Amino acid sequence: xxxxxxxxxxxxxxxxxxxxxxxxxxxxxxxxxxxxxxxxxxxxxxxxxxxxxxxxxxxxxxxxxxxxxxxxxxxxxxxxxxxxxxxxxxxxxxxxxxxxxxxxxxxxxxxxxxxxxxxxxxxxxxxxxxxxxxxxxxxxxxxxxxxxxxxxxxxxxxxxxxxxxxxxxxxxxxxxxxxxxxxxxx
Amino acid sequence: xxxxxxxxxxxxxxxxxxxxxxxxxxxxxxxxxxxxxxxxxxxxxxxxxxxxxxxxxxxxxxxxxxxxxxxxxxxxxxxxxxxxxxxxxxxxxxxxxxxxxxxxxxxxxxxxxxxxxxxxxxxxxxxxxxxxxxxxxxxxxxxxxxxxxxxxxxxxxxxxxxxxxxxxxxxxxxxxxxxxxxxxxxxxxxxxxxxxxx
Numbered sequence: 001x002x003x004x005x006x007x008x009x010x011x012x013x014x015x016x017x018x019x020x021x022x023x024x025x026x027x028x029x030x031x032x033x034x035x036x037x038x039x040x041x042x043x044x045x046x047x048x049x050x051x052x053x054x055x056x057x058x059x060x061x062x063x064x065x066x067x068x069x070x071x072x073x074x075x076x077x078x079x080x081x082x083x084x085x086x087x088x089x090x091x092x093x094x095x096x097x098x099x100x101x102x103x104x105x106x107x108x109x110x111x112x113x114x115x116x117x118x119x120x121x122x123x124x125x126x127x128x129x130x131x132x133x134x135x136x137x138x139x140x141x142x143x144x145x146x147x148x149x150x151x152x153x154x155x156x157x158x159x160x161x162x163x164x165x166x167x168x169x170x171x172x173x174x175x176x177x178x179x180x181x182x183x184x185x186x
Numbered sequence: 187x188x189x190x191x192x193x194x195x196x197x198x199x200x201x202x203x204x205x206x207x208x209x210x211x212x213x214x215x216x217x218x219x220x221x222x223x224x225x226x227x228x229x230x231x232x233x234x235x236x237x238x239x240x241x242x243x244x245x246x247x248x249x250x251x252x253x254x255x256x257x258x259x260x261x262x263x264x265x266x267x268x269x270x271x272x273x274x275x276x277x278x279x280x281x282x283x284x285x286x287x288x289x290x291x292x293x294x295x296x297x298x299x300x301x302x303x304x305x306x307x308x309x310x311x312x313x314x315x316x317x318x319x320x321x322x323x324x325x326x327x328x329x330x331x332x333x334x335x336x337x338x339x340x341x342x343x344x345x346x347x348x349x350x351x352x353x354x355x356x357x358x359x360x361x362x363x364x365x366x367x368x369x370x371x372x373x374x375x376x377x378x379x380x381x382x383x384x
Binding site for chain 1: 279297299302303305306307308310330332348350362
């Protein structure tokens with residue numbers, strides 16, 4: 001099944017291709033039937049479509065993922081209920097990171113100098129021990145460093161200035177202070 | 187820090203549930219009722235929905251109005267006074283008690299988030315913190331209300347605002363984070379008079 005799906009690549013980049021169509025149907029028809037606590041089944045479905053989720057990664061119910069084959073989630077990381085992931089470019093989430101409920105992760109970016117140009121896919125890498133709190137928006141071309149904590153409803157944009165092990169809030173999110181963390185820092 | 191130090195964090199289960207068994211069973215049953223009897227009830231049947239919530243342990247005045255698309259995480263932690271309104275698509279994440287006063291309106295798509303995490307320790311435990319909203323408050327559409335907050339009587343919060351700090355009574359607030367714009371046109375000290383019970 002995995003080999004079959006991964007061999008289905010679209011002939012021209014503009015068309016969604018059979019794999020994307022099949023995923024669209026699965027997301028709309030099958031995923032709503034998977035009860036929220038059944039992480040294993042949801043993980044298996046996503047991995048069938050080419051995602052690489054760690055056996056201890058958790059994706060909650062009601063999460064919408066546009067391109068699961070571009071999704072990588074590390075050990076003990078999770079995506080909260082109702083989050084939207086639009087990832088035409090790869091989205092990589094490290095270990096022990098949390099993307100909370102109703103976040104919007106958009107792996108696309110606009111041309112900085114010409115906003116009339118169409119948006120282009122831009123990968124996002126989320127480090128280890130990150131917490132992106134509820135209802136945040138994350139835009140492409142913005143690497144999220146290890147140990148970053150993003151306050152609820154913040155907007156991580158290309159102009160965000162983010163440092164390791166800090167707390168960032170606002171629109172665009174900026175690192176405001178150091179995190180007072182007692183555990184081992186990655 | 188080496189990977190060895192990080193692997194000392196227990197990894198037997200990804201995140202053992204912080205909730206009691208009765209809480210989890212109660213929520214499973216409530217989720218089924220919420221998705222059917224509650225969700226499919228006609229809009230004007232507020233008493234029926236108040237009754238359903240009361241059956242699951244909510245402390246709700248029979249004249250409170252909860253619209254069918256509102257989502258309540260755990261009814262036992264919800265307290266609604268007379269004429270308090272939760273509009274459609276309000277998400278009431280009541281891990282800790284959420285108390286809403288008389289004649290208060292929570293407009294559509296608002297998210298009442300009554301829990302955070304202790305992010306200073308690696309175990310990242312859930313920290314429930316109660317939300318108290320006074321009477322005659324209006325929280326307009328699509329606001330975010332953070333954990334542990336108290337919103338004073340008569341406060342107004344503009345649409346799409348994010349509330350991260352306590353709000354004083356009878357103020358008009360908006361923005362992300364919210365800023366006080368002005369006093370409300372009525373209330374204590376106003377020339378337009380004081381409503382009963384304020």
